[in-house]
Amino acid sequence: MEFILYRQYPMRMKNENVDQIIKKYFDHLSIQKNLSDSSISTYSDDIRSLIAFLNEIHIKDFRKIDRKNIRTYLVWLSENKIDRSSISRKLSVLRTFFRWLLNEKIVSENPVPSRISIKKEQKLPRFLSIDEINRLCEIPSVHHGISEHIVFRDRAILELFYSTGIRVSEMSGLNLEDIDFSSKSLKVIGKGDKERVVYFADLAAKSLKRYLDKARGKFSRNHSSDKKAFFLSDRGNRISIRSIQYRIKKYTKISGLDSKVHVHTLRHTFATHLLNGGADLRVVQDLMGHSSPYTTQIYTHVTSLEARKSYFSAHPLSGKEKK
Numbered sequence: 105m106e107f108i109l110y111r112q113y114p115m116r117m118k119n120e121n122v123d124q125i126i127k128k129y130f131d132h133l134s135i136q137k138n139l140s141d142s143s144i145s146t147y148s149d150d151i152r153s154l155i156a157f158l159n160e161i162h163i164k165d166f167r168k169i170d171r172k173n174i175r176t177y178l179v180w181l182s183e184n185k186i187d188r189s190s191i192s193r194k195l196s197v198l199r200t201f202f203r204w205l206l207n208e209k210i211v212s213e214n215p216v217p218s219r220i221s222i223k224k225e226q227k228l229p230r231f232l233s234i235d236e237i238n239r240l241c242e243i244p245s246v247h248h249g250i251s252e253h254i255v256f257r258d259r260a261i262l263e264l265f266y267s268t269g270i271r272v273s274e275m276s277g278l279n280l281e282d283i284d285f286s287s288k289s290l291k292v293i294g295k296g297d298k299e300r301v302v303y304f305a306d307l308a309a310k311s312l313k314r315y316l317d318k319a320r321g322k323f324s325r326n327h328s329s330d331k332k333a334f335f336l337s338d339r340g341n342r343i344s345i346r347s348i349q350y351r352i353k354k355y356t357k358i359s360g361l362d363s364k365v366h367v368h369t370l371r372h373t374f375a376t377h378l379l380n381g382g383a384d385l386r387v388v389q390d391l392m393g394h395s396s397p398y399t400t401q402i403y404t405h406v407t408s409l410e411a412r413k414s415y416f417s418a419h420p421l422s423g424k425e426k427k
Contacts, residue, residue: 125166126151129204138297140273142345150197153181166205169215174198229372229402230364237266237373243355256319257335257343258351260311265352265367267308268292269374269392272367276345278334285309294393302391375403 133139133147157177163169181191195216202214232240244250244258261275274292282291289303304312315335323336333342349367356365371392378388389400 122164122166125205125210128208129201132204142273146193147197147201150194151201153186153194154198157181166202167211169211171215171217174215174217229376230369231373231376232361232365232369234377236359236361237370240355240359240361241266243359248358253319253322254338256311256315257323258355260308260315261335261348262352262355262370263308263311264304265370266374267304268302269371269378270302271295271371271393272345272348275335275348276343279332280334281332283312283334285313292393295395298393300390300393372403375400379403 130144130148133144139147154177157180158164158169158173160180161173161176163173178191178195181194186194199214199216199218202211202216205211206214241259241262244255244262246252246255250258264270265275268290270292271294274294277293278290284290287303288305288309289301291299291301293299320336323338324330324340330336330340330342335343337343337347352367352370357363375388375392378391379385385397385400385404388403389397392400394400
């Protein structure tokens, strides 16, 4: 019997009921929890890996899973070279999933221990220097064979990323009514449908106005074009997350930046530069839409490293240490 995970994620498990359980769970995440497609996709991938493991140990029913199986699963992930951060996320997804199974009375107990935690590797976020971000923002150009209206749109997107630190999903979801040029602010809907207000600088305001005045009309030439969306695709639809990611990756490659630079790097850059400039941690937390200050605190480690580097390269008594 084939068990099909939500959408495009196939996996075999010999139990007809599992198919229905999984579908019901993802309906719950989509309708009741109102999770985004990207979040649901992550949940799907994580549950898919559990199913792969269950197939290996010949378990065909969620009710047969016990704590020993969960611990063995975590070891199995590690043996398959899954990094600790991903294992930690998968464990969190399992807790949520089995809690739902328990509430639905599909299982009689939650086999995922509440006290197990995976210590994550502390990876400092990659961010761009001021010179690098300026170089990146200047890449969209007709000199690179890009149409002028696309240049205006993509420069506005780059400037807005750096100026606000918003997520790529928030950039894609922007509507015309969300932008207020008089206060240089915009309204974004973040994770969990939480609304917040962020601000943009003069350079971003200039790029946004130029896009509206000279470019947006060229994307919305047909009657079926999106009338609400701020940024449009070539077909006149709301620009997709994937399209934004692709274009940012393209520009980082042209600019000569390393392959690890991606859309989220611009968000890291925004936070790091704000803190370097003396912004309060709580203010940066609010602007980024972090629910906890601990999430924002990672950037203070980055700025302290930069401070150390500046000290040892500049102070006359430092011995010019470079590390």
